[in-house]
Amino acid sequence: MQTQRLRIAIQKKGRLSKECQDLFKRCGIKFNLMGERLVVHAENMPIDLLLVRDDDIPGLIMDGVVDLGVIGENELEEVGLERAALNEPCEYTKLRRLDFGDCRLSIAVDKDEQYNGPQDLHGKRIATTYPQLVKRYMDEQGVEFSPCMLNGSVEVAPRAGLADAICDLVSTGATLEANGLKEAEVILRSKAVLIQRTGEFGKDKQSLIERILTRMQGVIQAKESKYIMLHAPTECLDQIKALLPGAEDPTVLPLAADKSRVAVHLVSSENLFWETMEQLKELGASSILVLPIEKMME
Numbered sequence: 001m002q003t004q005r006l007r008i009a010i011q012k013k014g015r016l017s018k019e020c021q022d023l024f025k026r027c028g029i030k031f032n033l034m035g036e037r038l039v040v041h042a043e044n045m046p047i048d049l050l051l052v053r054d055d056d057i058p059g060l061i062m063d064g065v066v067d068l069g070v071i072g073e074n075e076l077e078e079v080g081l082e083r084a085a086l087n088e089p090c091e092y093t094k095l096r097r098l099d100f101g102d103c104r105l106s107i108a109v110d111k112d113e114q115y116n117g118p119q120d121l122h123g124k125r126i127a128t129t130y131p132q133l134v135k136r137y138m139d140e141q142g143v144e145f146s147p148c149m150l151n152g153s154v155e156v157a158p159r160a161g162l163a164d165a166i167c168d169l170v171s172t173g174a175t176l177e178a179n180g181l182k183e184a185e186v187i188l189r190s191k192a193v194l195i196q197r198t199g200e201f202g203k204d205k206q207s208l209i210e211r212i213l214t215r216m217q218g219v220i221q222a223k224e225s226k227y228i229m230l231h232a233p234t235e236c237l238d239q240i241k242a243l244l245p246g247a248e249d250p251t252v253l254p255l256a257a258d259k260s261r262v263a264v265h266l267v268s269s270e271n272l273f274w275e276t277m278e279q280l281k282e283l284g285a286s287s288i289l290v291l292p293i294e295k296m297m298e
């Protein structure tokens, strides 16, 4: 029997855990993560957080054990392919992409090796934690290879003589460089996503999910937006508006003490770069303030 409380699985420890916790906290869900508990009850909403290894999250959703989960698309797609191959349940609904966990799954080879394309990988041993995704890519390319499954330290495999190439996650590229490797092919671009199990939800759970989604939209939109205020010479207003990202509809107010200038207020969907601020100043703008926005609801 499904519990009445909404169950959300998130990574216990790792690259996604802090951002996940921050996201749910900013959505107004109060919880105390002290200690080593696996299940944490929210204090102000009928929600339980399950803190697990990220590898387990897709399966928990696909088996209907939890209602929602946050997971990297790389892991989600790998588990989905693996389960499909075994004829196990592999359905889920992607509710939204999130604004963290950006990385790419790439094939990398020795930095001194010539690389001209996927055909150069023919017959090579490729070490990876993502055998299904590598196989899908290599099948698409029509290139044969032998997989070497490793759960960690994949980048060390070529030096250790375990493989000729690797396929692992890359963000800055520092780990590849430190191991004398170079990126050869990007096979997947990934972000963290919020997923939901398939099947029926009661009315209360469904409306709770919708509330969380609306709040999440507000939190993510607010993070990406800025409130911009400045004073501008009236005759340069059009030029100034043209420099401001998303300034179709700013509030323009007269200044009591100076009739030649106006105050301009707007919510921008992007940050304002220093270069743009310098250009605004050259046009005569002053008192330029860029403020973070905490929450938004349209």
Ligand SMILES: Nc1ncnc2c1ncn2[C@@H]1O[C@H](COP(=O)(O)OP(=O)(O)OP(=O)(O)O)[C@@H](O)[C@H]1O
Pocket (backbone or CB within 6 Å): 011, 012, 013, 014, 015, 016, 052, 053, 054, 055, 071, 072, 073, 074, 075, 101, 102, 103, 169, 170, 171, 172, 190, 191, 192
């Ligand atoms: N360098 C990175 N930059 C950004 N995101 C990353 C990076 N590495 C991994 N990720 C994303 O974060 C997810 C979790 O990565 P992490 O390294 O914490 O996993 P893990 O070691 O498998 O953790 P667990 O112990 O939970 O199994 C990855 O599946 C990926 O989506």
Ligand SMILES: O=P(O)(O)OC[C@H]1O[C@H](OP(=O)(O)OP(=O)(O)O)[C@H](O)[C@@H]1O
Pocket (backbone or CB within 6 Å): 015, 152, 153, 155, 168, 169, 170, 171, 172, 173, 174, 175, 176
């Ligand atoms: O391109 P970079 O910025 O160097 O990031 C890539 C590294 O980040 C991830 O590992 P992580 O640091 O999360 O450690 P883990 O694999 O031991 O969990 C990934 O598995 C790579 O090793």
Ligand SMILES: [Mg+2]
Pocket (backbone or CB within 6 Å): 053, 054, 055
């Ligand atoms: Mg893992």
